[in-house]
Amino acid sequence: MTDVFRGIWVVAYRELLRFIQERSRLFSSFAMPLIFLVVFGAGFGQLIGSMTPGVDYIQFMYPGILAMTVLMGSIMSGVSIVWDREFGFLKEILVSPLGRSGIMLGKAAGGAIVAVLQACIMLILAPILGVSIDILMILELVLVIIVVSMSLAGMGLLLASRMQSQQGFQLTMQVLIMPLIFLAGVFYPVNNVPVWMEVISKANPLAYGVDAIRQIFLGSEGAATIGVTVFGHTMTVLEDVLIVAAFGIVFISLAIWSFSRQN
C-alpha cells in the first residue's frame, strides 16, 4: 500500500514540475480562456444581453470558461501519458517498483493539481470582469475542481491507454474531446436545446462538472433557471459532483486495468 502512495506523490510531483517549467503551457492555460472570454463575452454579450432573468451573459460564461479550462487541462494531463510513452519516460516509470495503480492515480492527482493552479490563475480575472467571488466560493470551487479534474484525467488516461502515437491523440481530440466539451454547456444551457443534443449532453460527464462549477457562482436562484435537469429534477452541486466522481472511479479503474493488461 505504501508503494501506491509513493507512486501517487512521485508521479504527481513530476507533473507539477513539468507544469511549472513549461512556460508555454503556463501561458496558454491563461491566454486561451482569456481569448474565449473576450471574444464570446463581448460578441454574444452584446447580442444576448441577459439570457435568463437576473443572469447576464458574462456571469454565465465565466464559470463555463473556467470549467472548460479545468476540463481541457485535466483531460490533457491524462492523455499526456502518450507523450511519456513516445519519449520513453513511461518505460522508466513502468520498470520502477511503483505499482500500476499508484502510477495512474498519481497521473490523475497531478492533473488535479495542475487544474487547480490553472483555475486559480483564472480566478484572478474574476474581479476585473465584474464576477463576484468570496473565500467560501473559492474553497468550494477547489474541492469541486479536484474531483472533476481527477475524474477527467482518468478519462484521458483511459483514452491514452491504447494509444501508441500522437496521431491517435490528435484524432481523439477532434472527434471526441472537443465535441464533449462543446456539448457540456459551456456556451449555452443544455436544457433548452434540441432533444438529440440534450440526450448527448446529459449523458456527458463533463456537463455535470460544468454545472457544478457554474452553480457555485450563480447560487441556487441561478441554478433554478439554468441548472441541468435530469428527468425533471434540477441537480444540486453535490449530486453533480457525485456523478462526476462515479464516472471518474470507473475511468481510473479501467485505465489501471488496461495498462496492467499490456504487460
Added chain:
Amino acid sequence: MNIIEVEELSKSFKQLVAVDKVSFQVKEGEIFGFLGPNGAGKTTTINMLCTLLKPSSGRAMVNGYNIEKQRADVRNSIGLVFQDPTLDEYLTAEQNLKFHAYAYKIPASEREKQIGGLLDLVELADRRKSKVSTFSGGMKRRLELARGLLHSPRVLFLDEPTQGLDPQNRRHIWDHIHQLRKQNKLTIFLTTHYMDEAENCDRITVIDHGKIIALDTPDNLKDSMGGDVVTLKAEDNEAVIKELEEKYNISPVIERDAIVFSVTQGDKFLVKLMRGMKNNLVSIGIRRPTLDDVFLKLTGRAIRDEEVSFKDQMRNMPQMRRH
C-alpha cells in the same frame, strides 16, 4: 552463485515466435553478453527479465526472485539502460535522478551522496542543473547509466548501450562499465550487435531467430572456428569456390564479394593453395578469427544492420519533429 536463471523462456507475438525456449544462467559479477542481429529476440528477452513483458511460457529468476510472481522485488534488484532514451527531457539532470531516487525509495541521507557521486562518475557534475533536452546523445546515455545505478542494483541491464554513439563515446561508456564492475559486485547483462563490444564480455550468448545457437567465452568461441580465417578475392568467385570444395573439401561463404573460410595453419595452407590454384586470384588475406567470423559461421550470414536504418529513422522522428 547464479544471479539470473532462465529456463525454457519463450515469447510469442501472435504468430511470430520472438524468443524460443531459451535457457541460460548468469553468474554473479560477470559481464554477460547477448549477441545477435536486430530482431533476434535480444530486447524481448531483456523486457521479460525486467518484468516489462510477460513470458508466453518458461520460467526465469533474477536475484532469486521470480520475474512473474515477485515483480516488485525483481524491479528493485535491477537497473536498466534502454536502447531508446527514457529521460524526461523537460526536466534537469538532477530532477531526473531525484525522480528515480524517490521512485526507488532511496533514503534521503543517501540520496545526495549517491547523486553527486554518480554524476561525478559519468562526468556530468557540471551539467547537473541543465535540462536534458540540451544534452548530446552520449551525455544522455551517460546520465541514464548513472540513473540505472542510483538504487545500487544487483544486475544492470544494458540494451544496446552504445547504439548510435560515436566511437569516442562508446569507449567512454565502456570505461565506466569496467570501473563500476571493479567497484561493486555488479552483474552486467548486455545486448549488442557490435562485435567489438561483445569482446568486453566474460561470456557471450549468440542468439538468432529467437534461439541460442552458442554460449561461451569470446576466446573459446573464436577457437571453435578451427584455425585462421582466409579471405580470397578472385576474378571468378564461383569457380574458385568450386575448386576449393573439390580439392580441399572446404565449404566457404561469400561475404562482401569475398570468399571466406577458416582453416588450421592458414599460413601453410596458403602456400599449398597458391601452388595448385587453377583460377586467377585478385587478393589474399589471412587473420585470426573474430566474433564476426563466429557469427558468420553459426548463422551463415554477417551480423549487420541492413534493416536497421529505416527503424532508426523512425525512432529519431519524434525528436526531429520537436525541434
